[in-house]
Amino acid sequence: MNNDFFKANINPYISRCEEDTFKYARNLAKYLEAGDVIALSGDLGAGKTTFTKAIAEALKVKENVSSPTFTIVKEYRSGIIPLFHFDLYRLSYEDEFYNIGGEDYLFGDGITIIEWANLIEDILPSETLFIDIDYGASLGERIFKLRDMRNLRSL
Amino acid sequence: MKKILAIETTAKYASVALLLKEEKIGSNDEVVFFKKSNKEMNHLVDLMEIIDFVLKKAEIEISDVDMVAPSIGPGSFTGIRIGVSTARALSQACGIGCIPVRTLKAMAELDRNREVDFMHYACTIINARRNQTYAALWLFDESGNISETFKQGQYMIDDLLDEISRINEESKYPVYFYGDGIDAYFDKIEKAMKNKTFDYEIAPLNQRYQSALEVAREAYQQIEMGKKPVDYDELLPDYMRKTEAEMKLEEGKIKINS
Amino acid sequence: MLNGKHITIGIESSCDETAAGVVADGREMLSNIISSQISIHTKFGGVVPEIASRHHLENINDVIDRALKEAGVSLNEVDLIGVTYGPGLVGALLIGVATAKMIAYAKNIPLVGVNHMHGHIAANYIEHKDLKPPFMGLIVSGGHTNIVDIEDYNTCKIIGETRDDAAGEAFDKVSRVIGLGYPGGPKMDRSARDGNKNAIDFKRVWLEKGSYDFSFSGIKTAALNYINNERQSGRDIDINDFSASFQEAVVDVITKKAVDACIEFKRDKLVLSGGVAANTRLGELLIERASKAGIQVFKPSKILCTDNGAMIASSAYYESLKGNYSNLKLDAAPGLEI
Numbered sequence: 001m002n003n004d005f006f007k008a009n010i011n012p013y014i015s016r017c018e019e020d021t022f023k024y025a026r027n028l029a030k031y032l033e034a035g036d037v038i039a040l041s042g043d044l045g046a047g048k049t050t051f052t053k054a055i056a057e058a059l060k061v062k063e064n065v066s067s068p069t070f071t072i073v074k075e076y077r078s079g080i081i082p083l084f085h086f087d088l089y090r091l092s093y094e095d096e097f098y099n100i101g102g103e104d105y106l107f108g109d110g111i112t113i114i115e116w117a118n119l120i121e122d123i124l125p126s127e128t129l130f131i132d133i134d135y136g137a138s139l140g141e142r143i144f145k146l147r148d149m150r151n152l153r154s155l
Numbered sequence: 156m157k158k159i160l161a162i163e164t165t166a167k168y169a170s171v172a173l174l175l176k177e178e179k180i181g182s183n184d185e186v187v188f189f190k191k192s193n194k195e196m197n198h199l200v201d202l203m204e205i206i207d208f209v210l211k212k213a214e215i216e217i218s219d220v221d222m223v224a225p226s227i228g229p230g231s232f233t234g235i236r237i238g239v240s241t242a243r244a245l246s247q248a249c250g251i252g253c254i255p256v257r258t259l260k261a262m263a264e265l266d267r268n269r270e271v272d273f274m275h276y277a278c279t280i281i282n283a284r285r286n287q288t289y290a291a292l293w294l295f296d297e298s299g300n301i302s303e304t305f306k307q308g309q310y311m312i313d314d315l316l317d318e319i320s321r322i323n324e325e326s327k328y329p330v331y332f333y334g335d336g337i338d339a340y341f342d343k344i345e346k347a348m349k350n351k352t353f354d355y356e357i358a359p360l361n362q363r364y365q366s367a368l369e370v371a372r373e374a375y376q377q378i379e380m381g382k383k384p385v386d387y388d389e390l391l392p393d394y395m396r397k398t399e400a401e402m403k404l405e406e407g408k409i410k411i412n413s
Numbered sequence: 414m415l416n417g418k419h420i421t422i423g424i425e426s427s428c429d430e431t432a433a434g435v436v437a438d439g440r441e442m443l444s445n446i447i448s449s450q451i452s453i454h455t456k457f458g459g460v461v462p463e464i465a466s467r468h469h470l471e472n473i474n475d476v477i478d479r480a481l482k483e484a485g486v487s488l489n490e491v492d493l494i495g496v497t498y499g500p501g502l503v504g505a506l507l508i509g510v511a512t513a514k515m516i517a518y519a520k521n522i523p524l525v526g527v528n529h530m531h532g533h534i535a536a537n538y539i540e541h542k543d544l545k546p547p548f549m550g551l552i553v554s555g556g557h558t559n560i561v562d563i564e565d566y567n568t569c570k571i572i573g574e575t576r577d578d579a580a581g582e583a584f585d586k587v588s589r590v591i592g593l594g595y596p597g598g599p600k601m602d603r604s605a606r607d608g609n610k611n612a613i614d615f616k617r618v619w620l621e622k623g624s625y626d627f628s629f630s631g632i633k634t635a636a637l638n639y640i641n642n643e644r645q646s647g648r649d650i651d652i653n654d655f656s657a658s659f660q661e662a663v664v665d666v667i668t669k670k671a672v673d674a675c676i677e678f679k680r681d682k683l684v685l686s687g688g689v690a691a692n693t694r695l696g697e698l699l700i701e702r703a704s705k706a707g708i709q710v711f712k713p714s715k716i717l718c719t720d721n722g723a724m725i726a727s728s729a730y731y732e733s734l735k736g737n738y739s740n741l742k743l744d745a746a747p748g749l750e751i
Contacts, residue, residue, distance in 0.1 A: 044586055045634040049577055063748070067578045067630070069586075070556030071428055071502050075748050096467065098396060100504035101233040104196075107284065125285075199507050203514045203741040217519050233504065236470055237511050244515035247474045248488060387474055 013144040014136060021047060024144060025054030032059075032111050034081050037125055039117035042133030047142050048115040051133065052085050055113060059083055068115075072100055075110075082110030089116045094123065157378070160209075160220045160245075161371035162202070164238035165230025165258045165281075166335065169198040172367035173209045173220075176375060188213045189368055198237045206241075217249065222384050224254040224374030226261055226365065229281055229289035229309075229395035236392060243387040252384025254374045257393060259291040259307045264369035265333045268362055272297050275329045276304070278319060280336025283309055288336045289395050290315050292322070309397045312340045316347035329354040333363055415486050421493040421733075422480060423726025424473070426509035427501030427529045428556065431472035434723030435484035435491075439730030442539050443484035445716060445723040448472040451479070469508035477512070480722060488520050495729020498526035498739075499749030506745035514743055525729040526739040529720075530557065530751045531567045533686040535728035536717040544711055549680040551671045553695065554687030555581035555598075558627050558667065560674045561751055563684070566731035569751045572674050573625025580663055581689045583629040587636045587659060591652060601656045602692050608657030610694075613639065615662035625670050632662055660694050668699045675708045685712040688719050 015021045032055075040048040049067050056065045061079035068074040068087040076083040084105045091097060097120050105112055106125060117124065130147035161172040170191035177184035188209040192201035210217055225242035228235040246253050262279035274296055281289040291307035304322060319330060330353060332344060337357055348355040357363075378384075414420060418437040425432040434445040448468075481487060496513035499506060510526070517524035534550050550561040550569065558580045560573040578586075581598055588597030593604060618631045636659050643650050675683050683703050689695060690712050703710045717724060 044590065045630070045637050049630065053577075064574065064576060066575055067582060069582045070554075070579065071500070071747070073502060073747075075503075077748075095396075098232050098394065099467065100502055101236075101507075102504075103284070104231065104233050199511060200742050200744045202511070203518055207518065207741060233507065236504070237507055240470055240473070240508050240511040241515045243470075243474050244512040245519055247477070248516045248519040392470065 011146045015142045015144060016136075016138075017140055018050060021051055021142065022054040022057065025051055026058040029055050029058030032081070034109050034111065035107070037106060037112045037114065037128040039114050039121070039124060039128050039130045040133065041116070041118060041130065043135070046133040046135060048133060051131070052113050052115070055111075056083055056085075059111070073102070073105065082108075084108070084110050084112045086112065086114040087116060088114060088119045091119055094120055097123070157375070158215060158219060158221045159254070159371055159374050159378075160206070160217075160223045161256070161367040161374055162206070162223065162225040162238045162242055163261075163365055163367040163370045164198045164202060164234040165226050165228055166234070166364050166366075167195045168192050168364075168366075169201050169205065169234070170367040171202070171205045171209050172371040173213050173215065174371040174375060175213065186213075187368060187371065189366075191366060196231070196234075198234050202237060202241055217245065220245075220249070220251055222252050222254050222374070222378070224256050224370055225390070226258045226367075226370045227255045227391070228258055228393040229283070230258050232394060235394065239390060239392050243390050246387035246390065253387060253390040254377055254382060254384050255390055255393075256370045256373050256377070257307070258365055259289060261369040261373040262333050262365045263291070263293040263301060264372045265358065265362055265365070266293070266295065266331055267299065267372075269331065271295075272299075273328075274326070275331065276319070276323065278330055278332050280315070280332065280334040280340070282334075282336045282339035283396070284339070286312050288312050288315055288340070290336065292319060294328075307395075309395055312336070312343055316343065320347065320351060323351075323353050327353040329356065331356050331358065333358045335364060337363060414492060415490045419492050419730070420484075420486055420490050421495055421726040421730045422477070422491050423495040423527070423532070423722040423724065423729055424477065424509045424513050425497045425529070425532065425720055425722045425725045426469045426473060426505050427497045427499070428505055428720065429467055430720040431469045431476050431508075432720060432722040433473075433477045433480035434721055434726050435480050435486060436539065436723050436726035436730065439727050440538050440542055442723045443486070444480045445721050446476050446480045446483065447716075447719065447721055448476050451476070467502075467505060469505050473508055473512050476722075477516075488516065488522070491520070491522055493525065493729055493733050494522050495525045495527045495725045495732075496743075497529045497532060497725055498743055499746030500529055501747055503745050503747040506747060510743055510745050514741060518741065523733065524739045524743065525732045525737065526743045527725045527728045527732065528567070528749055528751065529725075530559065530561070531569065531728045532724040534561070534563060534569070534684060535731065536686050536713040536721070536724035537684045537711050538727050538731070539723055540713040540717055541711050544682070544684065547680060548682035548684050548711075549671070549675045549678060550684045550686065551667070551699075552687045553580050553667060553685070553689035553692075555579060555585060555689075557687060558629070559751065560625050560671055562674075562678055562680070566734070567728060571751050572678065573627065573670060575627040575629060576620075577628055577630035578633055580627070580629055580667060581687070583633045583663060584660070584689070586633060590637055590640055591650070591655060593652065593656070598689055598692060601660055602694070604653050604656035605660045605694060606657075608651065608653030608655070610657040610661040612651065612654035613658035615639075615659055617662055617666050619666065625674050627666065627670070629663060632659070660692070664692070664695045664698050667695065668702050671699065672702045672706055672708060675703070676706055681708055683708050683710050685710065686718065690718045691715050
């Protein structure tokens with residue numbers, strides 16, 4: 001991901017409905033390459049999995065993308081780039097991420113999207129893109145904020 | 156005759172070596188059957204097949220193996236776990252003892268291919284990403300005896316290279332590098348070693364990476380030195396990875412103690 | 414063989430649990446060892462199972478050992494090894510697969526890789542000795558909510574699945590927010606028994622007409638919104654009423670779709686499995702609705718609902734009867750489809 005991406009995208013982005021979220025993800029997906037890591041944060045129900053579904057759709061993944069809360073990670077290899085979808089909600093400590101082979105995914109051949117990434121924030125690659133999803137003022141509204149780890153500031 | 160089955164799955168390619176060592180006094184006879192997978196990071200699929208291959212070649216039943224010696228790490232987490240699980244299962248099924256082999260020590264065996272008879276260092280480095288390495292510095296004497304200089308562990312590449320220079324300031328022995336840490340930090344290593352007063356060499360590709368052959372040799376050495384095999388429930392991985400908290404604590408400080 | 418019976422050991426390590434179980438002739442359970450249940454009593458004494466879970470490498474050999482001992486067999490009497498090779502967490506699956514492959518090779522025992530979902534269904538073959546395909550299956554757990562049509566042993570077709578969250582997951586997450594703690598499902602089940610299921614009307618999500626798929630993220634969000642609103646307004650939430658109402662909304666959708674599927678696909682048997690199969694209200698409402706439609710409901714005992722090795726052994730047995738064995742190249746398949 002390069003600076004063009006940040007210049008081309010409104011930040012923060014206000015999504016008023018699911019279709020808006022899908023548009024946002026579709027646009028972001030254009031800039032994604034193998035090896036990219038996206039760390040999603042947001043409360044329960046904020047829409048992290050919905051956002052991931054949208055990215056998957058943009059990558060032309062054929063399988064149904066469902067919540068990886070229980071399996072921790074799900075792999076999708078039917079799209080144009082492999083997609084690895086993590087949910088660290090059920091992990092208790094950082095080392096568990098290694099034990100499940102997490103590092104191999106991060107430095108593997110696909111795009112990694114991690115929900116509840118705060119547990120491993122310290123060990124994420126420096127080029128990780130952080131997306132915070134907040135509830136908006138009205139029902140169904142969500143606010144997407146991008147953060148780039150290198151600068152650790154909002155863009 | 157001792158029959159040691161060595162398993163190496165910490166690196167890119169899985170490999171297996173069956174070392175048959177004659178125990179008659181005065182005899183140094185040994186035969187090694189070796190097989191390496193030709194697919195990268197395919198350990199789970201390949202390992203049993205290549206184990207079967209070497210056993211068939213040696214015409215030995217797996218239950219006749221005396222000891223199983225897996226490379227226990229550091230290296231790829233997934234790879235380590237496949238090798239260690241497989242070894243534990245063999246031990247459990249056939250009552251065979253285990254000799255855990257630490258990867259960085261096994262890698263030092265690569266240096267013996269040089270067959271040099273002067274004092275020198277072998278630095279074995281495994282890539283731990285983000286400017287980190289799993290590393291060890293081995294001192295070889297004229298007779299080929301090996302000793303560990305500082306504690307093998309996880310170190311920042313810059314700290315490691317500084318420490319090698321510091322240790323070797325007076326002795327000025329040649330330093331030979333091995334391991335995939337070379338591939339990750341090639342430029343840094345060259346830059347740090349180039350203008351030093353001692354010789355250094357980076358292992359050529361065909362002698363750079365650990366394989367089951369080195370693991371077998373190291374296992375045998377352990378046995379020679381009196382190491383007793385352990386039961387499967389004592390055979391555990393050695394990931395060697397520091398927690399992030401530990402790493403933060405040590406940032407910027409030289410943490411290598413000789 | 415032992416006493417003329419075919420002996421299968423099943424090994425399970427697809428997610429949280431490391432488990433092994435021994436089964437005779439595919440249906441008679443001789444032992445069923447599950448790591449978290451040992452851990453609580455021996456190693457950690459009362460520590461939350463989640464922390465002891467996923468230590469597959471350290472647990473697996475001990476669990477296999479105990480399973481054999483309790484069944485009164487040694488590896489020499491084992492005729493077949495079954496191991497879960499998917500779906501699940503690859504880092505967990507590989508421990509089971511690597512272990513099973515070596516034991517099979519070293520002792521020259523045939524090996525069968527088992528689909529974890531087929532395993533859940535097979536739990537019912539152990540529980541109900543006369544149950545045979547064809548039937549409709551309903552698998553409800555932390556990671557899955559599936560309606561599957563089972564024509565023959567280990568031959569399944571997905572009729573419906575979740576499009577987002579699994580039912581068990583919804584229970585766990587909501588349970589945590591309302592303060593019931595871990596494990597969410599059972600805690601909510603207990604709380605619900607003392608509550609009024611009609612106290613709060615959580616909107617059911619049925620999806621498009623004719624679909625047997627599920628979607629629980631909406632009701633999860635609705636429940637969380639309810640909790641937030643009540644708390645912000647300073648009102649106390651009756652936890653029992655909340656649990657009963659939330660549970661009812663989830664169970665209402667699951668049971669209706671499952672029974673409708675039986676009717677459409679002309680199955681007179683409905684077989685329940687997975688961790689959430691132990692939920693009281695789910696079982697109750699399912700039996701109520703199914704009986705009205707002339708459908709017989711089967712479900713396993715509690716220990717067979719959760720991930721376990723005996724169910725894997727049973728599934729492996731039936732797979733072997735078809736002559737389907739795995740070879741030394743068996744790989745973990747985290748995304749394995751049913």
